[in-house]
Amino acid sequence: MLTLATTTPGEPEIFASLQGEGASLGRPVAFVRLSRCNLACQWCDTAYTWRFTGDNRPHRDDLAFERTANQLTLEEAEVAARIAALGQDRLVITGGEPLLQGAALAKMLALLPEGMTVEIETNGTVAPHPALDSQVAQYNVSPKLAHSGNPAELALVPERLAAFAADPRAWFKFVIARPEDVTEVLALQQAHAIPGLRIFLMPEGTSSTVINERLRWLAPLALEHGLRLTDRMHIHLYGDTRGT
């Protein structure tokens, strides 16, 4: 069984869109969003996947959260059928933190049509289940920096960062809210010898205004340090809207 987020009650968040971030930005893909997360980023734009009544982890109270659990548990075969029906040959698995459900994901992927290319969006704290890892073409690894509000010992797991740094399938994507966040990125880059062109800086933001403002000062920093810069295209296109 897989526990998924929902776009509306009872409707699993499985949709087709353009990848809005990172190395495959602009590619037509199918998305499946799983529920639950082991972190609690204060600016998480999908807090509805993990912020349930009674979850008292630190979190900005101005962000909406579900007063009732916002998740739906489905058989792997049902999830695979819904993904296949979208007719895309590339799948992005996201969440919440999808690697929390690695074994069930491995089972679901085996039920998909031949030839699907799989990307995983992950916070980089959880070791991929071996049966899942063998089916993954690309990891979009977004380690959380101090400004996320998570304790560093939870958000930055050295052996996981080292493993992804050594894996050519893995791209790093750091959310940046302040220039000093880039200093943290450079320290992690040095600690794990991550090539600059496998590091994306991405503005924190869920509106075009905020994203555009941050892109303007991020661009010279990316240029200066030999790092890549990514937009959040779906936010410009659709705003902060579930299922897009």
Ligand SMILES: C[S@@+](CC[C@H](N)C(=O)[O-])C[C@H]1O[C@@H](n2cnc3c(N)ncnc32)[C@H](O)[C@@H]1O
């Ligand atoms: C919602 S997360 C789900 C996957 C995984 N939990 C992770 O954090 O990578 C998907 C992506 O959105 C990014 N993200 C979440 N909230 C954001 C925000 N307010 N601004 C910019 N990026 C954000 C995350 O860093 C991650 O790259």
Ligand SMILES: Nc1nc2[nH]cc(C(=O)O)c2c(=O)[nH]1
């Ligand atoms: N279009 C679109 N692109 C995305 N790239 C990463 C996303 C995510 O929430 O993991 C995402 C998303 O939610 N929508």
Ligand code: SF4
């Ligand atoms: S790790 Fe990802 S899903 Fe979890 S709180 Fe942070 S941004 Fe949200």
Ligand SMILES: [Mg+2]
């Ligand atoms: Mg998103």
